[in-house]
Amino acid sequence: MEKVALFATCLTDTLYPDTARAAVRLLERLGCSVDFPLGQTCCGQMHFNTGYRRHAVDLAGRFQQVFAGYDAVVAPSGSCAAMVRDVHPRLGAGTPRTFELSEFLVDVLGVTEVGAYFPHRVTYHPTCHSLRMLGVGEKPLALLRAVRGLDLVELPAATECCGFGGTFAIKNADTSTAMLADKMRHVLDTGAEVLTAGDNSCLMHIGGGLSRLRAGVRPVHLAEILASTEEEPWTPASR
Amino acid sequence: MADARASILAGIRAALRDRPPTPPVPRAYRRTGEASVELLAERVAHYRAAVHVVAEDGLGALLGDLLAGRVVVAPADLPWDVPGVTWLRDDPPLPLDRLDEADGVLTGCAVAIAPTGTIVLDAGAAQGRRALTLLPDYHVCVVRADQVAGSVPEALARLDPTRPLTFISGPSATSDIELDRVEGVHGPRTLVVVIVRGAT
Amino acid sequence: MTWLGSPKFPDAARAALADTQLRRNLRNATTTIRGRRAEAVDELPDWEELRRAGEAIKEQVLHHLDTYLEQLEAAVTRRGGTVHWARDAAEANAVVRDLVGDAEEVVKVKSMTTAEIGLNEALAAAGVHAVETDLAELIVQLGDDRPSHILVPAIHRNRAEIREIFRAAGLEAESDDPRVLAEAARAHLRRKFLSCDVAISGANFAVADTGSVVVLESEGNGRMCLTLPRRLITVMGIEKVVPTWQDLEVFLQLLPRSSTAERMNPYTSVWTGVTPGDGPQEFHLVLLDNGRTATLADPEGRQALRCIRCSACLNVCPVYERTGGRSYGSVYPGPIGAIITPQLVDDPRDEQAASLPFASSLCGACFEVCPVRIDIPEVLTHLRAEVVRARGRDAESVAMAAAAWVFASPRRYAAAQKLGSLARFLARDGRLSRLPGPGAAWTSSRDAPVPAREPFREWWRKNRG
Numbered sequence: 001m002e003k004v005a006l007f008a009t010c011l012t013d014t015l016y017p018d019t020a021r022a023a024v025r026l027l028e029r030l031g032c033s034v035d036f037p038l039g040q041t042c043c044g045q046m047h048f049n050t051g052y053r054r055h056a057v058d059l060a061g062r063f064q065q066v067f068a069g070y071d072a073v074v075a076p077s078g079s080c081a082a083m084v085r086d087v088h089p090r091l092g093a094g095t096p097r098t099f100e101l102s103e104f105l106v107d108v109l110g111v112t113e114v115g116a117y118f119p120h121r122v123t124y125h126p127t128c129h130s131l132r133m134l135g136v137g138e139k140p141l142a143l144l145r146a147v148r149g150l151d152l153v154e155l156p157a158a159t160e161c162c163g164f165g166g167t168f169a170i171k172n173a174d175t176s177t178a179m180l181a182d183k184m185r186h187v188l189d190t191g192a193e194v195l196t197a198g199d200n201s202c203l204m205h206i207g208g209g210l211s212r213l214r215a216g217v218r219p220v221h222l223a224e225i226l227a228s229t230e231e232e233p234w235t236p237a238s239r
Numbered sequence: 240m241a242d243a244r245a246s247i248l249a250g251i252r253a254a255l256r257d258r259p260p261t262p263p264v265p266r267a268y269r270r271t272g273e274a275s276v277e278l279l280a281e282r283v284a285h286y287r288a289a290v291h292v293v294a295e296d297g298l299g300a301l302l303g304d305l306l307a308g309r310v311v312v313a314p315a316d317l318p319w320d321v322p323g324v325t326w327l328r329d330d331p332p333l334p335l336d337r338l339d340e341a342d343g344v345l346t347g348c349a350v351a352i353a354p355t356g357t358i359v360l361d362a363g364a365a366q367g368r369r370a371l372t373l374l375p376d377y378h379v380c381v382v383r384a385d386q387v388a389g390s391v392p393e394a395l396a397r398l399d400p401t402r403p404l405t406f407i408s409g410p411s412a413t414s415d416i417e418l419d420r421v422e423g424v425h426g427p428r429t430l431v432v433v434i435v436r437g438a439t
Numbered sequence: 440m441t442w443l444g445s446p447k448f449p450d451a452a453r454a455a456l457a458d459t460q461l462r463r464n465l466r467n468a469t470t471t472i473r474g475r476r477a478e479a480v481d482e483l484p485d486w487e488e489l490r491r492a493g494e495a496i497k498e499q500v501l502h503h504l505d506t507y508l509e510q511l512e513a514a515v516t517r518r519g520g521t522v523h524w525a526r527d528a529a530e531a532n533a534v535v536r537d538l539v540g541d542a543e544e545v546v547k548v549k550s551m552t553t554a555e556i557g558l559n560e561a562l563a564a565a566g567v568h569a570v571e572t573d574l575a576e577l578i579v580q581l582g583d584d585r586p587s588h589i590l591v592p593a594i595h596r597n598r599a600e601i602r603e604i605f606r607a608a609g610l611e612a613e614s615d616d617p618r619v620l621a622e623a624a625r626a627h628l629r630r631k632f633l634s635c636d637v638a639i640s641g642a643n644f645a646v647a648d649t650g651s652v653v654v655l656e657s658e659g660n661g662r663m664c665l666t667l668p669r670r671l672i673t674v675m676g677i678e679k680v681v682p683t684w685q686d687l688e689v690f691l692q693l694l695p696r697s698s699t700a701e702r703m704n705p706y707t708s709v710w711t712g713v714t715p716g717d718g719p720q721e722f723h724l725v726l727l728d729n730g731r732t733a734t735l736a737d738p739e740g741r742q743a744l745r746c747i748r749c750s751a752c753l754n755v756c757p758v759y760e761r762t763g764g765r766s767y768g769s770v771y772p773g774p775i776g777a778i779i780t781p782q783l784v785d786d787p788r789d790e791q792a793a794s795l796p797f798a799s800s801l802c803g804a805c806f807e808v809c810p811v812r813i814d815i816p817e818v819l820t821h822l823r824a825e826v827v828r829a830r831g832r833d834a835e836s837v838a839m840a841a842a843a844w845v846f847a848s849p850r851r852y853a854a855a856q857k858l859g860s861l862a863r864f865l866a867r868d869g870r871l872s873r874l875p876g877p878g879a880a881w882t883s884s885r886d887a888p889v890p891a892r893e894p895f896r897e898w899w900r901k902n903r904g
């Protein structure tokens with residue numbers, strides 16, 4: 001029995017609690033004992049990537065203290081997991097074994113079939129940091145392919161960035177929007193009703209664009225799809 | 240500019256105050272490869288150069304077919320004589336304008352690299368100076384099977400770096416317009432590589 | 440280095456993004472070259488090993504740059520060449536101007552380094568016309584334009600536009616077929632090659648232990664310049680040296696496949712000093728610093744000096760693909776430009792240069808393809824920190840400090856979540872379409888998420904705590 005700490009990430013905790021709840025449900029269904037250390041806040045990625053290194057160092061130090069003593073830390077975010085695993089050591093903070101959710105399922109628990117049921121047409125966007133920093137590769141797709149009822153459609157030019165890039169979306173809003181336009185075009189080309197990914201930050205970006213266009217495509221985090229079963233189907237966020 | 244030299248070197252030494260340790264260069268890449276005539280022929284052809292593979296006793300006739308009726312530049316020590324060709328021997332050195340007016344040039348080479356389809360000239364035997372293979376519009380180059388190397392590392396090891404070297408991979412080309420490759424710009428627009436099979 | 444009066448990146452990008460022809464030209468070109476590069480690289484089973492070797496050799500060079508430059512100088516001199524040193528652009532331009540002597544026209548091989556120092560302009564001011572002989576450089580020169588790519592300076596132009604540029608310059612082409620345009624360039628330059636007395640080139644590599652200089656090219660204009668004139672002047676950044684002849688076996692594999700996506704580029708020339716009776720009988724090598732030693736002094740930023748100018752990072756960059764090279768306001772565009780330019784400029788007050796490290800979404804595609812494994816995203820965040828440090832206190836730094844203060848305490852953080860959830864009252868139909876302040880840049884094109892009724896930690900405390 002793995003005793004894991006859930007690192008919800010500040011974005012998911014505040015804006016997408018359904019994703020964190022789904023992650024807990026899924027991990028417990030697979031036999032893990034999940035804890036949520038309430039001392040957690042933010043891994044410091046925004047500060048680090050925007051050039052505020054001193055604050056990032058402080059936050060990395062905090063993170064290390066909060067999560068010390070767990071077998072593993074699991075985050076429903078490739079981007080934040082990469083920050084903890086790749087960048088924290090450069091900021092002088094060692095860290096417990098940290099995994100992005102799909103990595104944890106496939107590599108640590110050794111499962112791709114998680115008993116999920118999700119009867120929708122879905123396309124998957126591999127987020128840049130999960131792809132290039134963590135190297136999650138095909139793991140999320142393997143998990144999705146095993147979901148009963150799910151019709152997986154390949155996203156054209158999938159590995160191209162959606163243009164989020166944290167504060168890039170604000171500082172270079174025009175370029176970011178141009179990138180977003182192409183990503184949305186590819187999503188719409190698939191005819192999918194659901195766009196999924198392992199990062200709520202990118203889903204917030206692409207989903208925000210799709211919502212503005214009333215495009216009829218809903219962003220759903222991978223954890224929510226994998227948590228969904230026939231007995232307990234996924235329901236849209238109660239907002 | 241002696242002071243520029245001194246101040247740049249001093250600047251470098253100051254910049255490297257941390258004198259970072261230098262790990263040894265990992266050379267786990269491949270040093271050898273397939274040195275076959277067939278691979279060389281395939282890879283040269285890929286650049287849209289013309290390729291002929293012949294046995295030693297067929298070389299004269301083939302060169303005749305390729306060069307007959309043309310005015311052809313020859314390095315001073317060219318070993319092949321082909322009838323029906325007007326030869327321009329580079330001895331004494333021909334003026335550039337004469338080279339430019341010639342129809343073609345015939346040379347040997349120093350080394351060839353099979354997997355990349357490259358021939359290398361080093362101004363050695365049967366090659367002459369660099370300008371000879373640059374100005375005429377039609378370059379016929381003879382490669383012997385024993386000159387074919389199986390990899391870039393093998394080829395470089397065979398070459399003398401202090402000689403003037405020209406690595407040629409297909410005819411001159413450009414991709415400067417819409418990244419669409421066009422053969423034939425300033426260098427010879429036609430490259431013919433003749434590979435002479437070794438005695439079997 | 441940077442073009443005077445260039446707007447900051449976001450502003451330059453805004454204008455470029457609206458240029459539909461540019462957008463299409465770039466999308467076509469980069470898509471083409473990306474696919475071809477992937478094929479060329481996938482063909483080599485030892486690509487990763489070559490990258491590791493390339494990285495290590497370049498690191499070795501940087502860590503012992505003084506030694507290798509002295510070796511190179513000695514070897515070139517031994518073989519009849521002359522070596523000159525130049526601290527900056529002005530010094531390099533003066534050296535070249537003197538070496539050109541009384542020639543009124545010189546031919547040039549495409550060279551990033553001479554573009555960096557503004558050599559053509561400096562020569563023009565001295566009454567010397569420098570003729571660019573590379574097709575794309577010629578297109579840029581005739582169009583009184585600026586290069587927008589390291590390898591293909593006219594990548595932002597399509598065939599129809601190029602034909603127009605040629606026509607305006609008096610070069611007639613019967614059609615806009617690239618073959619016909621290339622032919623027009625050939626005819627235009629032939630005479631110049633045959634009659635020019637002085638040539639100027641850059642260098643891809645120079646081998647310290649032999650004194651050999653290497654230039655890779657495709658068209659043969661390089662060979663013309665390196666072979667036919669009597670005097671050859673090569674301007675080279677000091678970081679271009681490699682220790683030994685054997686080291687080229689790595690770079691002659693990495694560079695062609697990364698840049699033009701070929702197994703080998705059509706022509707590579709190697710020369711060592713002067714060879715009696717063959718090629719230029721006078722050879723000058725100008726070693727240029729121009730901000731490189733300052734870059735070397737930064738342990739975090741110095742890896743940018745490993746760059747071999749292949750341009751693979753430009754071709755995969757989603758930002759470059761949409762904004763084009765000229766938005767970067769420098770001869771070095773794209774991701775590599777975003778880390779090289781600010782370091783070479785080395786002036787925290789230069790707002791244009793300071794905007795470059797932020798011109799990236801940090802997607803990491805550049806690092807993935809870099810043949811010498813420059814971790815461009817890592818250097819970008821490092822340079823962002825430098826910019827932030829130089830800017831001092833401003834609205835953003837105050838906001839970031841406030842955020843850090845909130846994140847430092849779970850209690851404050853929970854309170855901020857409650858405060859943030861007030862934004863729910865701005866929502867219409869479950870959407871937030873207009874945010875105030877910096878958020879307005881977000882909602883200009885995207886809806887914002889409506890904060891949850893109950894953050895996850897609330898739920899956890901109630902149900903599991």
